[in-house]
Each structure stands twice: as structure tokens, then as C-alpha cells.
Amino acid sequence: VGQGTEIAQLRPYQLGDDVRRLDPAATARTGQPHVRLQVPERQLTTWMVLDMSASMAFGTADRLKSDVAEGAALVVGRISTRRGGRLGLVTCGTDRDRRLPPRGGRTGYIALTRALAEGVGSDGEGDDTALSRALGRTGRVAQRTGLVTVISDLRGPRDWRREMIALGARHSLLVIEVRDPREGALPDVGHLSLVDPESGRHLRVDSSDERLRSRYAAAEREQREGVARDLRRAGARHVVLSTDRNWLRDLGRALT
Template identity: 50%
Template sequence: MTDERPPHKPGPGPVPPAVLRSLDLAVMKRIESLIPGEHLTPQTGQGTELAMIRPYHPGDDVRHLDWNATARLQEPYVRVHVGERALTSWLVLDVSASMQFGTADRRKADVAEGVALAIGHVATRRGNRLGVMGVGAGDTRIIRPRQGRYGLLGLLAELRRDGGAPDGATLGQALKGAAAIGRQRGLVVIVSDFRGDRDWAAPLQELRARHGVLCVEIVDPREQELVPAGDLWLVDPETGRQVHVDTRRRKIRQRFAAAAAAERDEVRTAIRRAGADHLVLSTAGDWLRVLAGHLRRSEAALKAGNPGRTAAVNRAAGR
């Protein structure tokens, strides 16, 4: 994230090591809350999360004897743990033409790149696997989940692609593909500006039924309101459609702001209805601190709402 960039591609911006370490901890806690434990399966097995204590049966591993329960109940008892597995994460990255827009500190694509690198940094630790789907620039590109550095290399290769093709697959089609290939319960992070057709609403609900889902919405201030800059030609980067606007007219600016706010409200409602977590990041300001703060708050809320081990095991077992 420290590569030198040309002026028209400033990148996600400097990332202080202290903030990255804070983000590392926050993301790991968030992953552990979405897939309880480190990370739990529905079956019992080797792990650190206690499932139950039961009487000893011939053939049980004596190393699993619970000596406190044995002494208290005067018969052998063994500890049964919930099995752990590596977490498989999927990053659905929007690389469409609209992501190249930016009027503040950087482009939306630059913020998306920073989020992808931050998530990828922690999603490939401890043997966990990361898969990448790039959508919006030609055919959807799929990089199968890989462990460790290999997953990050696949992510970097996707980020270096030249986006902007207007005939790419839609986000809804990409989410259908993610649901089809992401059979194993895991974490799905969707990084997009959620512009255009909302064909992603139904696939998002289906995806959320099996996986933990975090929707990271990237916005730019000029997408929400117009400034009185005189006559402007506005171009839709996805379709090439052009519109002439006289931004000196107050009514036009007010109508634009109202329509933009209504559109974002519809996006928020669709994501909330699906039950996915939602975070909005702007091209202005320190996006990384906002990301880390959101994840820490989400983790605190989850702990307050579900502090018991039993509930964690039940969620892991799908009950």
C-alpha cells in the first residue's frame, strides 16, 4: 500500500502502522463473531470451545478427562469440544467504471483497494483462505480461495486490473455466483458503490442465509449534491449517457440532492432487510479509521447481545 502512484491514481492513501494493527485486531474479532470461535464447525472435534462434558466411555482419549468434574461426581468425565476449521472468506470487489469516480481525496476505486488490502491482510492469517471475485469489468473474474500469501497475491493481481468496461456482469450476477461456489460457511465482504440496478437484493438475502456478510459502500461527496458551478455536462461512466445541467438553479440542486438521498436510502433498506452488516466509506477523510471503528462497535454490540457460550455453539451448529 506504499507503492508510488501517478497523480491521477493516488491510491488509498498512507496507512499508519498503528491504525493497521488496530484494524487487524478489529477485523479478527469481527470474523470470530461471524463464525463463532476460531472457527467453529457444527460437529464436535478438536478445538478450544467447550461443547459439553459427558461420562467417560471406553475408547475415549484419556487426555480429555475433566478432572474437576471427575472429582466432583466421583466417576470419569471427559470434555467434548466444538471442532475448529480454517475460515474461508470471499471478497466481492466492484471494479466497474463508476468506481473510477472521485472528487475528494481519492477515487472510489482507491478506497475500495485499501479496504480490500486491509481485509485481505487479516483474512489470510492462521491458515485461513481468501477468494476474490472481480465484477463490473468484462466477465466476472474468480480467484479460488487460497491460503496465506497466495490469497493475497490473487487479490493484488485483481486490484491491478484495468477496470471500466461497460459490459461487465452486474453485482447481482456476481452474488449469485458467490452463493453457488461458496458452499462452506464463511465471511463475504462486498466492496462496491451499489450504483445501478438493484438486482443484488435477492441474491444478497440468499447469501446472508449461509454466510456472514459485510457490505462496504463507497461514496463520493459530489454524488450526493451539486455545487453552483454553472453549466455542466454530466456523463454516466457505465452507459456513456450525457446530461446538460445548469447547477446555478437552486431547484435543480435540491431535486438532485433529494433524489440522491432517496437512492441511498433504498440501498440501506435493501441491505438491512437482507440482514447484512453495512458500512459507508467516503473518498474524503480517513476511511481506515472509520472501518476499524465500525468493526469494533459491531463486535461490542454482538458481545452485548449474545454473551453466552451456548448461543455461540448453537449458531455454529445452525440452530
């Protein structure tokens, strides 16, 4: 995409459209021919869906997942509001989820920074369906084709698949997944009391059990592979950031 042009808009094919602009991926996902149109960047509307749930307030490396999420949100927000772009925000996972209408330029960016000041993961609730509901709300309010950016750790049930596919059929979709390295393996430290921040469930386990650690690692791999597979089906651009890496460099490489 060249300078002065947004990520192309998608809309159903109409009689007289240039067939060379047919988008095979969107057509396959929806079962209806779609064309991809380039429009001036100043018209781009970006909706950001930001997961502020309790699981984001976790980190065993240099920072919390919430720190990475906030930083990524600011980067995407800055890019989205340059040269007249408009930014809207939907948050989920707290007791005061909010929806901010799209605003242009500095006004849109300031609105984002104020929302972030509440703190990602600071008072998140144990609700593992919050993301799917937020995606559904976004699909209802994002009437104009544009860019939807989702920032989340994507933990818990993948009940957001249908909503993600619906967004990907109409909009350009960017999903930024935030991880922590300790989530992929159970440490061998004996008896542990574990709490699922999304559901609030408590569990006591013996982490010295090699079979338990192996099952945990296998389940985690299966979950991450399932997330990646579902996002591919939705036509999303999938970016993974980690708390133990230079997330800004990784994000910059993914977006260039």
C-alpha cells in the same frame, strides 16, 4: 467473537441441535430455523466480491473511490488470510471479470494483490447489472458457509437485492460501501455535461437551477436510504467509507 474463532457459521436447524443456538435474524430472513455454530478460525473461508466498474474511478476529494476500495480490500484480505484463513475473489464491472478460488495464507493474499494490480475502475464497463451477476456467481460457488465481503459504491439500480438476501441467509455478510461527497449534491456551476459511467448515458443540465439541485439531492438521499434499507433486510453489516475521510480509521472502528 473470541480469538481463534471465526464469525459463526449458519446452517439449517437439525433435530438434536441446541435450541439456544437458533439465530432469529437468519430464521426470519429464510423462513426456516437456522442455528449459528462457532468453528475454528483456521477453517474460515472468505469470499470477496470487488466492484471494479467505471463508476469507481471517480473522486473529488483526496483520492478516488477506487483507491479506497483497493485499500479496504487489502485490509479485509490480510485479516481473512491470517492464521490459515482462506480467501476467494470475484470481480465485476470489467471486460475480464474473474473468479479466484479460495486459497489460504500468503498464497490467497498474493492472489488478491495481483488482481488489484489490474486497477479498480481503470477499464470498467458501463454495465449496471454487473454486481447482481457477481453476487449470483458467488452464491453458486460459495458452498461452505463463511464470510462474504462486498466492496462497491452501490450506484445505479438496486437489482442486487435478491442475490444479497440469498447470501445473507447462508453466510455472514459484510458490505463496504464507498462514497464521494460530491455524489450527494449537484454543484452550482451553470451548464454541465454529465456522463453516467455505468450506463454510458450523456445528459446536459443547468446546475444553477435551484429546483434541479434540490431534486437531485432528494433523489440521492432516497437512493442511499434505499441501499441501507435493503442491506438491513439482507442481514448485512454495512460500513460506509468516503474519499474525504480517513477510511482506514473508519474501517478499523467498524470492524472492532
